[in-house]
Amino acid sequence: MSACTDSVVGDILSSWRYDISGISPEMRIDYEEHLATCSHCRSRQRLHRAIDVTLISLSSLSILAFLLALAVIHHVEPLRTAAVVMHLEHTQLVLTLQAAAILGLLASLVAWVLVAVATPAPVYLTGVAIEQARVLHDRIPEELRSRLRA
Numbered sequence: 521m522s523a524c525t526d527s528v529v530g531d532i533l534s535s536w537r538y539d540i541s542g543i544s545p546e547m548r549i550d551y552e553e554h555l556a557t558c559s560h561c562r563s564r565q566r567l568h569r570a571i572d573v574t575l576i577s578l579s580s581l582s583i584l585a586f587l588l589a590l591a592v593i594h595h596v597e598p599l600r601t602a603a604v605v606m607h608l609e610h611t612q613l614v615l616t617l618q619a620a621a622i623l624g625l626l627a628s629l630v631a632w633v634l635v636a637v638a639t640p641a642p643v644y645l646t647g648v649a650i651e652q653a654r655v656l657h658d659r660i661p662e663e664l665r666s667r668l669r670a
């Protein structure tokens with residue numbers, strides 16, 4: 521991989537995990553310029569955003585999995601009263617399967633909130649969604665027109 525063209529700016533960007541969405545637009549100009557010209561920082565930025573999106577996707581999937589598990593447990597009588605034995609250090613915790621699933625769901629929700637607060641994933645995903653909507657918006661009339669012609 522090519523080296524950063526300006527290590528001072530590169531170090532600052534690195535300490536921000538290449539997220540400049542939180543700084544003022546006037547301050548952003550210099551960093552955007554650097555990202556536009558420095559392929560090293562641009563690829564690092566892409567990597568970090570990919571990590572953020574992976575984390576938020578995994579925690580979202582985890583929430584869905586626990587919700588699904590709770591729905592299944594709720595509808596299957598023997599599962600509702602089934603016990604789970606957890607070994608924490610020297611103490612033994614006996615929970616019902618339902619309670620374990622609720623704990624798992626709560627942990628996933630906490631993880632999701634932490635990722636959403638600590639990373640620019642929501643801002644980034646909103647930006648991607650807006651970009652996609654614009655692309656679709658530009659494309660739809662064209663496709664409609666060609667279909668009308670056919």
Ligand SMILES: [Zn+2]
Nearest residue numbers: 524530558561
């Ligand atoms: Zn750089």
